[in-house]
Each structure stands twice: as C-alpha cells, then as structure tokens.
Amino acid sequence: MTSFTLISHLYIDILQLSSHFHWLAQLQASDSLQRGIFTNITTPKIINGVLSILFAYAILRIVQVVADWLSEQVPRRFRLVVKQSIPFFKGLIIVVVVSHLLNLFVYLSARNVLALSSATAVALGFAFKDLISSIIAGIMALFEVTYRMGDRVQIGDHYGEVIGYGLRGIRLQTPDDNIVNIPHSKNWTEAISNANSGQLEAQVLTDFYLDHDIDVELVMQILYQVAYTSKYTQLKLPIAVQMEETLWGSHFKLRAYPMDARDEFSYKTDLIRRAKQVFAKYGITYPKPPIEDNFSNK
Amino acid sequence: MPGDTLKDLPRSTTNKLIKRIETLPTHPTHQSVVQIALEEALSTWRENETANSLVILGKPIEGISQTLQETLIIYKSEVLEILNPLPQSIQLTDSSAITAKLKQAFEPRAASEDEHRGKRQIVVIPDLSWYFLRCVQGWEGVTYLRDLVMKDHSRFWLIGCNQWTWQYLSYVCQIDAYFEQVQQLPTVSGEEIQAWLAPIVEEIAIDFIEDESTKNGQKNKSESYFDRLGDLALGINAVAAQLWLYSLKYLSSDPEANSLKEEILGKIQHTTPTLPDLPKLTADDRYLLFSLLLHGQITLPCLALTLGETESIVQSQVQMLLRSGVIWRQRELLMVNPAHYPRLRWELVHNNFFIEED
Numbered sequence: 001m002t003s004f005t006l007i008s009h010l011y012i013d014i015l016q017l018s019s020h021f022h023w024l025a026q027l028q029a030s031d032s033l034q035r036g037i038f039t040n041i042t043t044p045k046i047i048n049g050v051l052s053i054l055f056a057y058a059i060l061r062i063v064q065v066v067a068d069w070l071s072e073q074v075p076r077r078f079r080l081v082v083k084q085s086i087p088f089f090k091g092l093i094i095v096v097v098v099s100h101l102l103n104l105f106v107y108l109s110a111r112n113v114l115a116l117s118s119a120t121a122v123a124l125g126f127a128f129k130d131l132i133s134s135i136i137a138g139i140m141a142l143f144e145v146t147y148r149m150g151d152r153v154q155i156g157d158h159y160g161e162v163i164g165y166g167l168r169g170i171r172l173q174t175p176d177d178n179i180v181n182i183p184h185s186k187n188w189t190e191a192i193s194n195a196n197s198g199q200l201e202a203q204v205l206t207d208f209y210l211d212h213d214i215d216v217e218l219v220m221q222i223l224y225q226v227a228y229t230s231k232y233t234q235l236k237l238p239i240a241v242q243m244e245e246t247l248w249g250s251h252f253k254l255r256a257y258p259m260d261a262r263d264e265f266s267y268k269t270d271l272i273r274r275a276k277q278v279f280a281k282y283g284i285t286y287p288k289p290p291i292e293d294n295f296s297n298k
Numbered sequence: 299m300p301g302d303t304l305k306d307l308p309r310s311t312t313n314k315l316i317k318r319i320e321t322l323p324t325h326p327t328h329q330s331v332v333q334i335a336l337e338e339a340l341s342t343w344r345e346n347e348t349a350n351s352l353v354i355l356g357k358p359i360e361g362i363s364q365t366l367q368e369t370l371i372i373y374k375s376e377v378l379e380i381l382n383p384l385p386q387s388i389q390l391t392d393s394s395a396i397t398a399k400l401k402q403a404f405e406p407r408a409a410s411e412d413e414h415r416g417k418r419q420i421v422v423i424p425d426l427s428w429y430f431l432r433c434v435q436g437w438e439g440v441t442y443l444r445d446l447v448m449k450d451h452s453r454f455w456l457i458g459c460n461q462w463t464w465q466y467l468s469y470v471c472q473i474d475a476y477f478e479q480v481q482q483l484p485t486v487s488g489e490e491i492q493a494w495l496a497p498i499v500e501e502i503a504i505d506f507i508e509d510e511s512t513k514n515g516q517k518n519k520s521e522s523y524f525d526r527l528g529d530l531a532l533g534i535n536a537v538a539a540q541l542w543l544y545s546l547k548y549l550s551s552d553p554e555a556n557s558l559k560e561e562i563l564g565k566i567q568h569t570t571p572t573l574p575d576l577p578k579l580t581a582d583d584r585y586l587l588f589s590l591l592l593h594g595q596i597t598l599p600c601l602a603l604t605l606g607e608t609e610s611i612v613q614s615q616v617q618m619l620l621r622s623g624v625i626w627r628q629r630e631l632l633m634v635n636p637a638h639y640p641r642l643r644w645e646l647v648h649n650n651f652f653i654e655e656d
Contacts, residue, residue, distance in 0.1 A: 075648030200650050225434045228470045231585040231605050235469045235652050259650040260581070270606050278434050 037112045038105055045104055052104075056097035063089050064164075071150075076200055076260055083149035084198065087142060087165040094167070130185060134168045138184035146192050152202055152261050154193040155182050161262070175265060195261065201234050202261035206271045208252040211285040216243070216250070219284060223254045226275045232258040232267040249287025304547035304569060312543065318498050319539045324365045325494050328356075328483050332369040335481040336456065340378075340420075342479070343454050349479060351447050351455040355464055356483045358591040359536050359636040362458040363424030365483065370422065370456075379417040381453075387428040389597040389631070396429055396439040404446060419453045427463035427594045432604040437471055444476055460594050462653065469652075485533020488525035494535060495542060502566055527571045532640050540637035545571040576641045577622040581649075586615055587634060587642060588651050590625060595633040 039045070064086060071082040106112060124132050140146075147153045147170065151162045155172070158180045164171030169183040186192070196202035210219060220241045227239045237257040244251040254275075258267040307315075323329075332354055339352035356362035370380050383403040390396050423429075429439040447455045461482070468474040486494070527545075531538035548566045579587070589604045590596060596604070602612040616632060619625045624638050634642065647653050 075645065076650045077648045222434060225470075229432050229434055229436065229604075229606075231432075231589065234650065235466070263581075274434065274606055 037107060037115055039107055041105065049101055049104055052097055052100055056093055059093050060090055063093070068163075080148070080150040080198060080200065086149055090165075090167075091142070130183070131168060133188070134183040134185040136184075137187040138165075138167060138169070141184055141187055145198070146187055147194055148198050151197060152195040152264070154195075155186055156190055158182065200260055201237060201257040202264065203255055203257055204264050204267050204271075206254045206256075206268050208254065208272075208275065209246075209287055210250050210252065210279075211287045212245075212249055214250065214284050215282075218282065219250075219252060219279075222278050222282075222284075223252060223275060226271055226278065227254055227256040230256075230258075230267065230270050230274070232260075232263050232270060234259045248289050304549055304567070307546055307548060307566070315498065315502075315543055315546075318501075319543070322494065322498070322539070324361070324368045325486055325490065325535045327486050327490055328365050329369045329372065331481065331484055332365060333372070335479075336369070339479050340454060347451040350451050350453065351457060351477050351479060353457045353459055353464070353477050353480045354483065355459055355461045355480060357534050357536075357639075358460050358462050358594055359634060359639050360483060360534060361536065362460065362483070363428075366422055366424055366456060366458045370420070378454075379419045381419050381421045382424070383421065384423060384429075387425075387595065387631075389600055391431070391599050391603050393431055393433065393436045393438050396431070397442050400429060400439050400442055421453050421455050423455065423457040425594065426457055426459040426467075427592070430463065430467065430593075431600055432466070432589065432592060433606075436604075437467060440467060440473065441471060444471075444473060448476060460592070462592050463594070465652070466592060486528065486535050486538075487533070488521070488528035491528050491531070491535055491538045491542075492520065492524040495539065523568055523571070530571055530573055530640065532643075534636070534639065536636040537639050540635065541571045541573070542568075544574060544637060545569050573641050574623070574637050576624065576638060576645065579645065582615060583619065584646060584649055584651070586612065586619070587624070588646055590632060590634050591639075591642075591646075595628075595631040597630050598632065601632060 067082055067086045067089075071079045074082060102108065106116065147162050149162050149165050152160065153162060153172070158172055158174065160172035160174040160178075160180065162170050163173045163179070169181050169185075172180040172182060174180060208219075208223065220243070223241045224239060227233055228235070233239070234257045239254075239256045242253040242255070244253070254271060256267075256271070258264060335352060335354070339349070342349045354362060354366060356365065367382075384400070390399070423443060426440060426443070429443065430437045443457075447457075457477070464473070464480075474480070492499075527538050527541055531541055545568050546566055547569050585605060586601070589601060593600070593604065598613060598616060599609055601616070602609040605612060616625070620627060624635055624642070626633055626635050643653065
C-alpha cells in the first residue's frame with residue numbers, strides 16, 4: 001500500500017471515530033456562560049445618562065432658586081414651610097435620577113447587586129468615608145430633625161440661619177453675612193443648638209448690668225414694659241425678666257420673643273436703646289467693674 | 299352701547315360722596331346691639347353695684363365713639379344722666395401728660411357729685427384707644443381710668459374700645475380681668491349695608507349694570523351686588539362704604555371727555571365690587587400699619603414713639619403709604635384707609651402679628 005492510501009484510510013477512520021463523539025462537537029452558546037454586571041453600554045445609553053445627570057442638576061438648581069425666591073415672597077407664616085420642603089424635593093430628584101442610571105447601566109439581579117455593593121463598600125470605605133458619613137448624617141438629620149431650613153443654629157463656633165441643605169452639609173448665613181459650609185458629619189461629634197426648631201420665633205436674651213443701688217422693682221417693671229412695647233415683640237409668647245447678682249452689680253436678663261427670628265439683632269438693639277432711654281430718665285446707674293489693682297503688690 | 303365707556307368719577311364727586319358717607323348715621327344694627335347690651339348691663343348694675351361697666355368693642359376702622367354717642371342720644375332715661383367728660387383724643391407724646399389730662403377731666407366731677415345725687419350717671423369713655431400709647435408707661439392713662447371705674451361704683455361706665463387695643467391691653471395690663479361685661483359689635487349683612495347706603499344711592503340715582511357677578515337668575519342685581527360687597531368688606535360697614543365708592547363709575551358717551559371735569563357726562567353705575575390691591579409692603583411698613591390699626595388714629599410724633607423710631611424715618615414711610623392710598627391723613631391724624639383693611643388684615647395675620655380672631 002502506498003503512503004497516500006495509508007493516510008487516506010487513516011483520515012476516514014478518524015472521521016468515523018469522531019462521528020461517535022458528536023456531542024463534543026456541539027457548542028452550548030448562551031446557556032452556560034453567565035451575564036456581566038453592566039448592561040450593553042451603547043452610545044445612546046451614554047448620551048441618555050449624561051443628559052439625565054445634566055437635567056437633574058438643572059432641576060435641582062431651579063428648585064433651589066424658585067424655593068428661595070418664593071419663601072421671601074410669601075407671608076412669614078409660610079416661609080419656613082417652603083424652605084423646609086427643599087431637602088425633600090432634592091432627595092426625591094436624586095433618588096429618581098440614580099434609579100434611572102442604575103436601570104440604564106446595570107443588570108439589577110441579586111448577584112450583581114451583591115457584587116456591586118461589595119466593590120462599592122470597599123472603595124467607599126477607604127476613599128470616601130467622610131463623604132458617606134456626611135451623607136448618612138444628613139439623611140439622619142432629616143428624620144431626627146436636628147436642623148431644618150430656616151432654623152437658627154449654633155454648631156461649634158458658628159451661629160446663623162440654615163439657608164442651604166445639601167447632600168454633604170448645610171450652609172449657614174451668619175449675622176456678619178458670611179456663608180459657612182458645615183458638613184452633616186458634625187452631627188456625630190458636636191452638639192447642635194437650635195434656637196427655633198422650625199418656628200418663626202426664637203427667644204432673644206438681652207443682658208443689662210446695673211448698679212447694686214438701683215430700685216429693683218422699678219427696673220423690672222421698666223424691662224417688662226420695654227419688651228411689651230417693642231414693635232417686634234410676639235405677645236403670644238411669654239416675656240420674663242430674671243436677675244442675678246455679681247460682685248460688682250446686678251445682672252438682669254430680659255427674655256422675649258420677636259415675631260420673626262430674623263429680627264433677633266434689630267430686636268435686641270431696640271430693647272437696649274429704649275431701656276437705656278428710660279434708665280436715663282430715672283437716673284438708673286450702671287456699675288463700674290473693679291479696676292485691677294496692679295500697684296498693691298509693689 | 300358701542301363707544302360708551304365706564305370712567306372713574308371726577309375727584310370732586312368722589313370727595314362729595316366721601317363727605318356724604320361721613321354724615322351717615324351709625325349702622326342701626328350696631329345701635330340696637332349697644333342699646334340692648336346697655337339695658338341689660340344697667341339692670342345688672344341695679345342688682346349688683348360692682349358690675350358698673352360695659353365695654354363695647356369694635357373693629358379698628360369702625361367709629362366706635364360715634365356709635366356710642368349716637369346710641370346714647372336715642373337712649374333716653376329720666377333717671378340717668380349721661381356724662382361725656384373726656385376730650386376727643388389726646389395726642390401727646392408724654393404719657394404722664396395724657397394721665398394729667400384725664401385727671402383734669404374727672405376730678406372736678408367728684409366735687410360736684412352732691413349736686414346730682416338724685417340721678418344716677420352714665421359716664422362715657424368714647425374710645426379707650428385714644429388714651430394710650432404703645433410706649434413705656436404709655437397705658438398709665440388706661441390704668442387710671444380702670445382704677446377709677448373699680449373705685450367709683452356710684453356711676454355706670456360705658457367704654458368704647460378698638461378690639462385690637464383691648465387685646466393688647468389684656469396682654470400688658472390684664473384689663474380684661476377687670477371688666478366682665480363686654481359686647482362685640484356684630485358684622486352686618488349685605489342687606490343691612492344696602493339699607494344703610496340707600497339714602498345716598500337714591501340721591502345720586504345709581505343703576506346696576508349687568509355683569510358676570512350679577513347674572514344670577516335667583517337674586518336681583520342689587521341683592522347680589524350688596525351680598526358680594528358685604529362678603530368682601532368682612533361685614534364692616536366702613537369698609538363696605540369705601541368699596542361701594544370705588545365700584546362707582548360713570549358711563550361716558552363721550553370717550554374723549556376729561557374725567558377730571560366737574561360735571562359728570564353720564565349716568566353713575568355700579569361695577570363689580572373688588573378689593574383694591576395693596577402695594578408691596580416691607581416688614582417696616584407692616585409694623586407701621588399694625589401700629590396705626592392698634593391706635594385707630596394717631597399723629598406722626600405719637601406714631602414714631604410707638605414704633606421706637608425717629609420722626610424723620612417714620613415720616614418718609616408715611617409719605618409713601620399716603621401716596622399709595624393705603625393710609626389717609628385727616629387734620630394731622632393718620633389712619634388706615636378702610637378699603638384696604640381686609641387685605642391688610644390678611645397680610646398681618648399671615649406675618650405673625652397677634653390679631654384678634656373674628
């Protein structure tokens with residue numbers, strides 16, 4: 001037999017053999033291979049995603065601007081209601097757009113969500129822990145109502161009105177017209193002092209320091225009347241005069257509420273100015289704090 | 299008809315109508331309520347000497363003093379003498395001077411009491427809000443009157459007061475604790491307003507024009523008109539009178555006629571009554587207007603004192619408000635234009651001012 005004949009016979013034998021193992025030749029294309037986390041990312045999807053983000057950002061800005069404008073146009077009674085609705089609207093918009101993006105780019109199966117959240121947790125745990133801490137604190141503050149839009153709060157050394165409630169922190173407008181950004185994470189570590197807790201009125205404390213020899217009853221009467229006759233005073237809320245003694249004089253504290261917490265400093269000025277006019281009329285004197293005697297030891 | 303247009307009344311006509319409105323008597327509903335309340339209070343006083351007072355409360359823009367004076371003219375009694383010792387209004391910026399004037403008015407009365415032993419006396423305090431200022435010691439005069447009423451049970455005291463003033467004085471000196479018998483002037487209906495304005499309506503022979511608000515087959519045009527007027531005016535006849543005046547137009551057959559001319563070239567007609575728009579008010583404007591309503595009527599120096607501001611600052615604000623028609627000035631006294639009262643009240647309530655609920 002020639003070699004060609006031998007090879008031909010061998011080839012035919014191999015073919016006949018392989019016909020018994022036909023199952024090896026068939027490939028199961030789709031059933032055995034598993035899906036990836038991300039969907040098929042196409043150009044239209046990317047454009048959709050980018051436009052969604054831009055649109056959401058525009059809506060957030062519009063909501064903030066419109067709500068800020070509207071809150072100053074409506075009567076005082078509705079001002080805080082309008083301001084306090086801003087974080088909820090913003091939260092809603094963010095939730096909607098994030099859901100849309102996830103739906104667009106991610107296969108939301110249980111396995112994929114688990115894989116995604118694990119990866120996210122690792123990344124966030126190291127890189128963005130402060131940001132996430134602030135976001136979670138902000139969400140907690142919404143439910144615990146630690147502060148709201150329009151509230152006058154003291155956080156650390158900063159006091160002012162909450163004029164912005166963002167994802168990461170709040171913006172305070174101080175009496176000096178400065179804007180201070182304070183991350184929500186301060187909620188975990190610092191005490192937050194809230195003067196009005198969603199109400200229009202906040203108590204104003206005005207201190208008066210007078211000589212020991214004054215007529216106490218007259219002074220208390222004057223202070224009550226000064227508060228009662230101020231154009232700013234909210235008469236539905238109590239007015240109180242307290243007194244303490246110090247070494248060098250008597251310390252009077254007048255506690256009263258203006259109709260609008262924003263008038264806090266104008267109110268205090270009005271009370272002090274008119275009280276001093278009446279004190280002058282009655283010859284009520286002020287104490288002289290003791291001068292340190294620097295020469296006595298020499 | 300085509301070419302006919304409705305025009306505003308000439309200023310002279312408006313001024314005449316304003317003067318005519320001022321000569322209208324107090325609303326008969328108010329007079330009868332005061333009369334009934336006074337008779338009941340006097341009967342209680344005869345049995346219990348300490349119940350020797352009756353307070354009549356009216357809205358800030360109602361002429362409560364006029365109501366009391368006109369009711370007492372009608373109310374005649376042979377056993378009672380009616381005394382009006384107080385001057386119209388004491389507009390002084392010194393509260394102790396106000397008290398001095400009040401003492402001056404009352405103390406000579408004590409000396410002559412023996413002469414009138416036969417008759418029991420009703421002493422009238424026409425409007426308590428005239429004798430107080432919102433400033434330190436500004437209600438000394440009111441406190442003096444209050445103590446006088448408490449001490450002198452031999453006389454019956456009929457006291458008129460602005461409702462907002464009464465509430466303010468209740469906060470600052472608990473005046474409501476001293477006066478048990480208090481009568482609020484009621485609101486008036488559209489029908490009652492129509493009857494009250496009838497003399498003027500007949501004088502100038504006004505027609506009702508057909509418009510959307512009066513196209514109601516179940517009521518005639520004038521009833522619908524006055525019902526709407528009463529609702530807009532919150533049942534206050536002083537407000538209703540102004541809104542009625544604002545709704546008057548004349549039908550000019552000559553569109554080019556000058557509306558400032560003395561003579562009206564056409565028939566006067568009612569249009570749908572509406573509330574006039576308030577200008578945009580700042581926070582300081584609201585404080586000023588609240589102070590005006592608290593005192594009813596007040597001079598500029600006294601107004602500045604109640605606001606705790608200098609006269610020059612308040613004067614500029616007052617000028618702006620006078621120009622916009624929200625307030626009026628009559629013989630140095632400033633007051634709120636009654637037509638603006640409903641909207642202004644709403645504005646103040648929703649800006650957290652304490653205001654008596656109606």
